[in-house]
Amino acid sequence: MNFEYFISRRIRSKKGDSFSRPIIKVSIAGISLGLTVMLISVAILQGFQKQVRDKVAGFGAHIQVTAFDSNNSFEPSPIYLQDVSIEEIADIPGVAGVHPFCLKAGIIKTEQEIHGVVLKGVESSYDWSFFSEKLVSGQLPDLSTDEPSGDVLISSRIARLLGFAPGDDLRMYFIIDNTARGRKFRISGIYDTGLGEFDEMYVFGDSRHIQRLNQWDSAVVSGVEIKLDRFSDIEKITDQIYNTVSYKLNTQTIKQLYPQIFDWIEIQDINVLIILVLMALVSGITVISTLLILILEHTRDIGLLKALGAETGSIRKIFIYATGYIAGYGLLWGNAAALGLIFLQQKTGFIPLPEDSYFVSSVPVTIGLPEILIINLATLAVCLLMMLIPSLVIRFIVPVKALRFE
Structure with a gap:
């Protein structure tokens, strides 16, 4: 015992x-x-x-490939898709998706209010899984049409501020060569992520509208987003992508893009x-x-x-x-x-x-x-x-x- x-x-x-x-x-x-x-x-x-x-990665993915001379404005210098090697990046273990995007600063105008936003244009293959979870009303934009789709996705903050609802028309103005150009869109859905800094700014639509406004062809975009399976792999995969793309392009992680957060x-x-x-x-x-x-x-x-x-x-x-x-x-x-x-x-x-x-x-x-x-x-x-x-x-x-x- x-x-x-x-x-x-x-x-x-x-x-x-x-x-x-x-x-x-x-x-x-x-x-x-x-x-x-x-x-x-x-x-x-x-x-x-x-x-x-x-949430932050939902807006900007885990890694972005942009031009080296891009400044911190909402309209980065354009890049050519042939310099990115999308297929090679997609084959890297741990990469969940590769999506080109276009950015264009604009102003939403109603009879009583105006609000500055950034139109983020994406392609029909874009991964909407993040926004499908944050959708509060309406539906996601349909970008599979032959012509540039007029559907846009706005945040609940913008909707409350300007009095919009799904199905309403939205008129947005852009400055091109010191001239204001307007485009009419239809609000397909409203999202809410809780990130006020982003919700008040971003409107999602068809990248072909931005390419036409900037007189770009389909092979020119503002950048390429890369989504990963695991956040912990971000540094390792960023180095791999940097060695894959053209010397004219820069590769940045979401941590580098939004260091304050x-x-x-x-x-x-x-x-x-x-x-x-x-x-x-x-x-x-x-x-x-x-x-x-x-x-x-x-x-x-x-x-x-x-x-x-x-x-x-x-x-x-x-x-x-x-x-x-x-x-x-x-x-x-x-x-x-x-x-x-x-x-x-x-x-x-x-x-x-x-x-x-x-x-x-x-x-x-x-x-x-x-x-x-x-x-x-x-x-x-x-x-x-x-x-x-x-x-x-x-x-x-x-x-x-x-x-x-x-």
């Missing part, structure tokens, strides 16, 4: 007037709360980063790291306090065991087993509480957020098994290390004095 484990069970299950019993419950609750906070913090961070990354996202990593460190320390200090109380309450028992010949290492094991039980139960309840709340938030979104400030309407949460295991193992490791500190007190307990201890 493992007598250390047997005695530790008696210690932690001791009933009656035991002073340590409520302390054990408080300790379990403290470790549980700390783990819950850590798991939820990581889930919110990962969920938030994924949501914002996916991604820098803001990365700042959140520091906040969560601070929370993780603080919660781990709280759990460790809780374990130290509980173990010291257990040792203090059972000082006479320790003296008796030493008098009977028990080694100091064996006595230390008794209390390490006891606090290991506390840590284990704390982790169990912490996982149950955290994963339950994460699942509930994923399904119901019961915790809302102001979308104008955070780009999402409710707190986004996502966490994988590796993160759960790492946080649990790290918390357990901290608790085990903290156990060793107060357990060293046992070696200084003298049996004669301990047996007289009250």
Whole structure:
């Protein structure tokens, strides 16, 4: 029989007037709360980063190929598709889609209002999966017609500002050689992504309209977007694409195009790291306090065991087993509480957020098994290390004095 484990069970299950019993419950609750906070913090961070990354990439894909001399205006210099090697890029492992696009700054005018926008022209093969999820009314533009399609997709912000609804006509004006030229479109649908900076700006339509306005042929575009299967491959694939396209073209990631958004996202990593460190320390200090109380309450028992010949290492094991039980139960309840709340938030979104400030309407949460295991193992490791500190007190307990201890 493992007598250390047997005695530790008696210690932690001791009933009656035991002073340590409520302390054990408080300790379990403290470790549980700390783990819950850590798991939820990581889930919110990962969920938030994924949501914002996916939304920004939905507008501009993960990688863009444009002319080297393009400035930061909304009308980049044109490029020729033969310089891009679309087929070769599409064959790169990890590339989900390659789509040419055209950009043209314009003004939407109604009888009462005017609003500056950017018309983003795409081809019939464009991947609309992102906008199909964000569609709030109407339908996606039909670009499969022989002639340039008049369908456009606008945001709910523009629709509210200018009083548009699906099916309405929309007149947009463009400046060509210092002359205003108008084009009439039909609003096929309205989308809402929650990214105010983008929603107020972009209107999606047929790239052939922009090519005609700029007097380009079908082989001339503003740039080429590349969508990837995994965001984590963005740096590696960007280098591959850069070595594939013509020397006259530049390859930029979505992080380089919108650094202010991604820098803001990365700042959140520091906040969560601070929370993780603080919660781990709280759990460790809780374990130290509980173990010291257990040792203090059972000082006479320790003296008796030493008098009977028990080694100091064996006595230390008794209390390490006891606090290991506390840590284990704390982790169990912490996982149950955290994963339950994460699942509930994923399904119901019961915790809302102001979308104008955070780009999402409710707190986004996502966490994988590796993160759960790492946080649990790290918390357990901290608790085990903290156990060793107060357990060293046992070696200084003298049996004669301990047996007289009250």
